[in-house]
Amino acid sequence: MTVHVAIVNRLLCYGAGSGSTFNGSKGKSEMATVERKPSFCRVCQNFCPVDVHIADGAVQRITGAAGNEIYRGYTCVKGRSHVALYNHPERVLHSLKKLPDGRFARIPTVDAIDEIATRLSAVIDREGPRAFALFMGTYVPFENPINLSMVASFIRAVGSPMLFTTSTIDQPGKPIAKSFHGAWMAPSQAFSDPDVALVVGSNPLVSLVGPAGFPMSSIRKLEARGGHLIVLDPRKTETAKRASIHLQLKPGEDAAVLAGMIRVIIDEDLADHEFIAENVDGYERLRAAVAPFTPEYVARRAGIDAADLTAAARLIGSAPRGYGASGTGANMSGHGPLVEYLVLCLSSIRGHWTRAGERLPSPSVLTSAAEPRAQARPPFPDVENPEKLRVRGLTASRAGMPTSALADEILTPGAGQVRAMISTGANPAKCIPDQLKVVDALRSLELLVQVDVQMSPTARLADYVIAARLPYEMPGTNGFMQRMAEYTVGAGLPEPFGQYTDAVVEPPPGADVIEQWRFFYLLAQRLGLELTFDGLVPDGSEPTPLDMDGAGDAGALMEIVHAGSRIPLEEVRKHPQGALFPEPAVFVAPKEAGWTGRLDVGNETMMGDLAATLTSARDPEDEAFPLRLLSRRLPYVMNSPTLAAPPGKPAHNRANFHPGDLAALGIAAGTLVEIRSPRAAVVAVADSDPTMRPGTVSMTHSFGDLPGEDDDVWRHGTSIGRLIADDVAFDPYSGQPRMSNIPIRVTALGGAG
Numbered sequence: 001m002t003v004h005v006a007i008v009n010r011l012l013c014y015g016a017g018s019g020s021t022f023n024g025s026k027g028k029s030e031m032a033t034v035e036r037k038p039s040f041c042r043v044c045q046n047f048c049p050v051d052v053h054i055a056d057g058a059v060q061r062i063t064g065a066a067g068n069e070i071y072r073g074y075t076c077v078k079g080r081s082h083v084a085l086y087n088h089p090e091r092v093l094h095s096l097k098k099l100p101d102g103r104f105a106r107i108p109t110v111d112a113i114d115e116i117a118t119r120l121s122a123v124i125d126r127e128g129p130r131a132f133a134l135f136m137g138t139y140v141p142f143e144n145p146i147n148l149s150m151v152a153s154f155i156r157a158v159g160s161p162m163l164f165t166t167s168t169i170d171q172p173g174k175p176i177a178k179s180f181h182g183a184w185m186a187p188s189q190a191f192s193d194p195d196v197a198l199v200v201g202s203n204p205l206v207s208l209v210g211p212a213g214f215p216m217s218s219i220r221k222l223e224a225r226g227g228h229l230i231v232l233d234p235r236k237t238e239t240a241k242r243a244s245i246h247l248q249l250k251p252g253e254d255a256a257v258l259a260g261m262i263r264v265i266i267d268e269d270l271a272d273h274e275f276i277a278e279n280v281d282g283y284e285r286l287r288a289a290v291a292p293f294t295p296e297y298v299a300r301r302a303g304i305d306a307a308d309l310t311a312a313a314r315l316i317g318s319a320p321r322g323y324g325a326s327g328t329g330a331n332m333s334g335h336g337p338l339v340e341y342l343v344l345c346l347s348s349i350r351g352h353w354t355r356a357g358e359r360l361p362s363p364s365v366l367t368s369a370a371e372p373r374a375q376a377r378p379p380f381p382d383v384e385n386p387e388k389l390r391v392r393g394l395t396a397s398r399a400g401m402p403t404s405a406l407a408d409e410i411l412t413p414g415a416g417q418v419r420a421m422i423s424t425g426a427n428p429a430k431c432i433p434d435q436l437k438v439v440d441a442l443r444s445l446e447l448l449v450q451v452d453v454q455m456s457p458t459a460r461l462a463d464y465v466i467a468a469r470l471p472y473e474m475p476g477t478n479g480f481m482q483r484m485a486e487y488t489v490g491a492g493l494p495e496p497f498g499q500y501t502d503a504v505v506e507p508p509p510g511a512d513v514i515e516q517w518r519f520f521y522l523l524a525q526r527l528g529l530e531l532t533f534d535g536l537v538p539d540g541s542e543p544t545p546l547d548m549d550g551a552g553d554a555g556a557l558m559e560i561v562h563a564g565s566r567i568p569l570e571e572v573r574k575h576p577q578g579a580l581f582p583e584p585a586v587f588v589a590p591k592e593a594g595w596t597g598r599l600d601v602g603n604e605t606m607m608g609d610l611a612a613t614l615t616s617a618r619d620p621e622d623e624a625f626p627l628r629l630l631s632r633r634l635p636y637v638m639n640s641p642t643l644a645a646p647p648g649k650p651a652h653n654r655a656n657f658h659p660g661d662l663a664a665l666g667i668a669a670g671t672l673v674e675i676r677s678p679r680a681a682v683v684a685v686a687d688s689d690p691t692m693r694p695g696t697v698s699m700t701h702s703f704g705d706l707p708g709e710d711d712d713v714w715r716h717g718t719s720i721g722r723l724i725a726d727d728v729a730f731d732p733y734s735g736q737p738r739m740s741n742i743p744i745r746v747t748a749l750g751g752a753g
């Protein structure tokens with residue numbers, strides 16, 4: 001349905017320079033016809049349904065879709081401000097090629113693809129396919145579900161194992177822990193009226209990821225049931241403030257705290273022995289491994305109150321239903337897979353998984369998930385014949401290729417050295433830890449292609465910048481969110497809501513922009529590759545061969561990606577505003593006759609890692625680097641800030657200190673400090689934040705710019721990635737270095753802005 005509304009267009013334009021939004025109406029206050037088209041935001045995995053307000057063919061703004069019973073008109077500031085990118089004067093509307101003198105010149109996108117094909121073939125012919133790496137980021141899966149399959153298909157056809165994603169610098173502990181523990185073949189109880197929710201190192205009220213889809217409404221629902229929220233976080237976050245028990249632990253001590261909670265549950269005989277007898281191995285091994293983690297020992301070590309720890313364990317131990325969800329803080333602070341594993345163990349010894357006969361409140365709509373069954377998929381040891389990296393003894397894992405090794409794979413000479421790379425929907429110059437090394441590596445490539453919408457730091461390093469379309473300029477579905485629910489506890493939607501959108505606007509007149517997937521399709525054509533395409537949930541069936549003639553057909557690809565979904569894409573498409581698809585209902589099936597799979601809560605490797613934490617309580621760096629830098633997210637940016645910053649928000653990321661630490665260091669809020677880690681030093685603006693645990697400092701990542709080009713901290717903010725060394729204190733499974741809990745020392749510089 002299209003609604004026409006007349007408004008004064010200038011008032012509704014976002015941000016500065018908004019006159020350019022309207023052809024021929026610059027500076028004039030005149031009436032324009034505004035059309036509203038239903039769609040959904042694709043800046044994050046929540047896919048909030050919106051009305052897109054369009055005047056003279058250009059996106060003006062979005063508003064939350066009225067009448068949607070799930071989202072209730074919700075949008076956030078990140079989603080609303082992203083709209084300013086569409087007609088921003090600095091948006092990249094034409095692909096660019098770097099000239100020998102370092103300047104960029106426009107090049108038709110199809111010509112750029114021809115040239116890239118020629119240069120890429122030369123590298124691959126000379127060095128072999130492993131010399132080509134692909135890096136994909138956040139904006140690949142959200143934008144549309146075709147992108148993911150296309151990227152995977154492209155690199156498979158090239159024959160290179162070097163596909164890197166942000167997974168291994170995000171929460172790689174999740175799939176790795178699952179492989180050690182096994183997986184329940186039905187969802188957790190996150191969506192079905194839990195009595196207790198444990199949140200470890202995540203701040204869902206700001207990040208808007210988990211628990212249970214809509215953080216605030218699920219927390220309210222939990223409270224209304226008389227249930228309890230337990231939060232582990234060194235900072236009294238927005239989420240921690242809502243908790244029944246907040247364990248404000250020292251960073252990096254989550255494994256000890258979780259082991260302590262498990263010990264109390266075992267000790268006080270609060271485990272679900274019936275569930276364990278039926279489905280779980282390793283209980284006795286777990287009991288032995290957690291024995292040293294008495295509440296008193298853990299309390300001393302983690303800097304918390306032993307009584308709070310015991311009380312939290314008893315809440316989990318006595319709740320009939322519950323779940324544990326963890327986030328980046330849990331994964332980035334040193335023991336990701338172990339922390340994720342212990343969270344799974346807590347659920348398994350309490351039997352907090354959905355059981356046979358339960359109706360799923362939120363069955364997937366657009367993915368072809370297997371029928372849920374109340375049975376255990378036994379542990380699935382790591383990938384067979386994993387690709388071996390040439391550095392640090394790392395290999396591919398269940399989380400994919402270790403992204404923290406990419407820079408060294410580019411910089412280390414020898415057979416297999418990466419010489420050409422395409423980065424898409426990502427900003428590797430900012431997001432990959434150890435920025436100094438990463439930028440050196442990107443500069444040293446023979447060919448770097450960046451698919452982007454703006455001249456990001458990575459784009460400025462590239463040989464070619466491919467001008468990308470933005471989400472409202474292409475069709476999409478919210479299927480990826482349903483896939484996320486299968487990936488991790490607490491992600492996904494609380495109700496079976498499905499939505500498809502067509503493109504609702506055309507790119508600005510004269511623009512030569514392309515979808516990420518189409519760029520790879522056309523490049524594959526030029527390279528003479530035959531692509532094969534996977535569905536949104538690979539179900540073991542052979543990928544579908546693609547027709548490699550023509551310009552690529554989004555409709556046909558959408559069909560392949562959603563093939564076999566519970567609700568046919570065609571049906572979902574009949575509801576442009578999206579709809580609930582509760583029928584056919586999905587019930588958890590009973591265990592198959594003769595099924596012997598069991599979960600393992602006493603995996604030897606994980607128990608070994610837990611034992612190792614007993615002797616590694618102190619870092620050698622503690623004396624010289626007494627403070628710990630924590631990760632956090634800001635409500636108004638999605639990872640690296642874009643041109644579309646919301647008005648009135650500072651352009652920099654502040655270093656937040658406990659007021660007592662500020663006073664002890666002689667630092668005034670709003671002045672500059674030097675933050676030094678064993679790897680590097682950066683300058684930041686200090687701020688006072690009483691929610692911090694004393695001894696910790698917290699900052700948001702992906703600010704700052706290229707090294708040497710971001711001296712004006714007030715304008716660029718500060719790169720946290722520069723402080724991280726990728727080759728010390730890294731996780732042996734995923735290669736993830738410590739990206740939170742980073743040892744630092746801080747010196748006042750003064751200089752208020």
Ligand SMILES: Nc1nc2c(c(=O)[nH]1)N[C@H]1C(S)=C(S)[C@@H](COP(=O)(O)OP(=O)(O)OC[C@H]3O[C@@H](n4cnc5c(=O)[nH]c(N)nc54)[C@H](O)[C@@H]3O)O[C@H]1N2
Binds near residue numbers: 426458640702
């Ligand atoms: N130190 C530190 N580093 C971190 C983290 C941390 O906590 N601390 N977090 C890590 C995590 S969890 C993640 S997921 C990664 C994120 O890292 P990335 O996936 O690289 O995410 P962004 O930084 O948002 O970069 C996205 C790029 O997409 C472009 N872009 C913006 N909007 C659009 C769009 O609509 N379409 C397209 N095609 N492109 C667009 C931007 O210009 C930018 O270049 O960072 C990781 N890095």
Ligand SMILES: Nc1nc2c(c(=O)[nH]1)N[C@H]1C(S)=C(S)[C@@H](COP(=O)(O)OP(=O)(O)OC[C@H]3O[C@@H](n4cnc5c(=O)[nH]c(N)nc54)[C@H](O)[C@@H]3O)O[C@H]1N2
Binds near residue numbers: 201698
């Ligand atoms: N507004 C906004 N939303 C986002 C993003 C964004 O950039 N902005 N990014 C998106 C992305 S890519 C991701 S992956 C998700 C991440 O979503 P979350 O994982 O929820 O990320 P954060 O909000 O940073 O919460 C991490 C919390 O971990 C805490 N923490 C740090 N170190 C430790 C530790 O050692 N132990 C414990 N227990 N806690 C610790 C921090 O204090 C912080 O409160 O958010 C997504 N949503």
Ligand code: SF4
Binds near residue numbers: 045
């Ligand atoms: S960015 Fe905000 S508006 Fe957009 S989908 Fe995510 S939560 Fe919704």
Ligand SMILES: [Mo]
Binds near residue numbers: 166170
């Ligand atoms: Mo992320």
